[in-house]
Amino acid sequence: MPTVTVREALNQALDEEMARDRRVFIIGEEVGHYNGPYKVTQGLLAKYGEDRVLDTPIAEEGFAGIGIGAALVGLRPVVEFMTWNFSLVALDQIVNNAAKIRYMSGGQFELPIVFRGPQGAGGALAAQHSQIFENYYAYVPGLKVVAGGTAKDMKGLLKAAIRDDDPVIFLESEKMYNLSGEIPEGEYLIPIGKADVKKEGTDLTLIAWGLTLTYALQAAHEMEKEKISVEVVDPRTLRPLDLSTILASVAKTHRVLIVQEAWPIASFGEHIAYLIQKEAFDELDAPVEILSSEDVPMPYAFPLEELVLPNVAKIQAHIRHMLS
């Protein structure tokens, strides 16, 4: 199996879907001539031309709307936000239009559009550029929210998202782009709405997605040295959520720690915790716990930023605490 970075995996997904379907096009800031602010769209302009890889002015509300309009007439846009922080300028388009038009029209339209880009902390980018938005979007009926955590999953999920007939919020992280992993030879899809048990274990279930999945897996492997067996469940998509895979794991370990880069309050982790206690109350030996970022805007000072974010050591400490 070939080993690629997450960046390359995403690039392959875009490339393959563009080759397969002429309705797919890419739109966003610096996606073409600059080959992508984070080089995810590298080479695609050269291959598919300016009709299908479109550089935009800084006008997120405008180009999100362009994507939605184009989707209404049957195209399959992939809209890149340079980072999700800038999607706030386009929030009205995404929430009021992309998520609503199918419903409001009594089902007359499909909106096969993907909004994608990195979210979260990139490293010393300070408060306006280091935010998680998965819960903003997962809150909205009409949107699907995908947050893969490995090169293999990211590729298959992005291809599935592009082929999906509903609007998909596809979340990446700047810190993930250089992570590498094996991917299958040839074409494959990863279905939206299907969780994956990334590591089997018996003492505790770690639930993590996106960037924190890498930390969770590392922590889980480290814990084996201490004879603690951790199972790692990766939901991969937040909406729709594959609750049954999560519940099956809870029935096995009876203890759950959710790890998220988000702030704690009103976060997606809290939603999962709610669902677990509601559906598997009798299976739990302890309250479901959540390890989040500190509840503050991101400080620039890098030693403080480190304190804010979840990391492997924090996860290990939390696991020890839960099992002591």
Added chain:
Amino acid sequence: MPSVKIKKLLVFYEQMLLIRRFEEAAAKAYALGKIKGFCHLYIGQEAVAVGAMGALEKQDYVVSTYRDHGHALARGLSARECMAELYGKVTGCSKGLGGSMHFFDRARHFMGGHGIVGGHIPIACGIAFGSRYKRERAVTLCFMGDGAVNIGGFHEGLTFAALWNLPVVFIVENNLYSMGTPLYRHLPLEDISVKGKSYGMHSVRVETYDVWEFHEVVREAVNRARSQNEPTLIEAVTYRYRGHSMSDPAKYRPPSELERKKELDAIELCAKTLLEEGIPTTELEEIQKKVKEIVDDAVAFAESSDFPPVSLLHQYTYVNP
């Protein structure tokens, strides 16, 4: 005795040189990993910040973008507190919590470096509104890049400024690029100043590397805002010598463009003017020496300062938690 103009021009020369040397020192510290994250240098655009700030009074306000080092220094923030902010130190102008893109100084009415393109433009209008409401006779200067004139915040901000006669001056620093995108690929116009006119405000395009010439244009606009509450948009055609940020190698520029622009360098032009006006070379050398000392001192200060204590982490989320 040098004239008032020459005295002021000497100050402008010093300020422009300070920005240039400060930014060069920042680039060096960045390469050493002492400064991290996004860092957007102002090298090449010095005449805009310095000429503009020279037209302001103490009570006036300044609103800036993520490319804010030059604006802050020209407004009078010390090189020490600016460099310390880049280093993420508690002695910085935002206590190390803001970093390169978020310089603030309430005392000097420096109302922020803002990271979301266009988001600060309505805020500048709100500051102008508030200062007029309080009868402060203050003018608000709002800086932005050429890339900001396509986003909603720009258009909504200009609408309010013109409709409500706000004492605000918008300065669009047209450095010909919005990140890697040259102007002609993000704007269906060559002349950005027509946008101001279309909202019914005074609007002018200035293409000069003469800091004094630019200063005069801003002074006229600031006076008009102060005395008649009339907004102005000034398009300042300029050029950045470095990439968009420290991580951008700027490979998108046509060959020799940078070299040609450097021949128009505002700092060199200013030095030439001063020499022609009879200022001795030694006086300029004194200034160069002084600037070097200020920057060296700022770096040493940043190096020896502490990072913010952990107690600051939660201190400023709310006034009353």
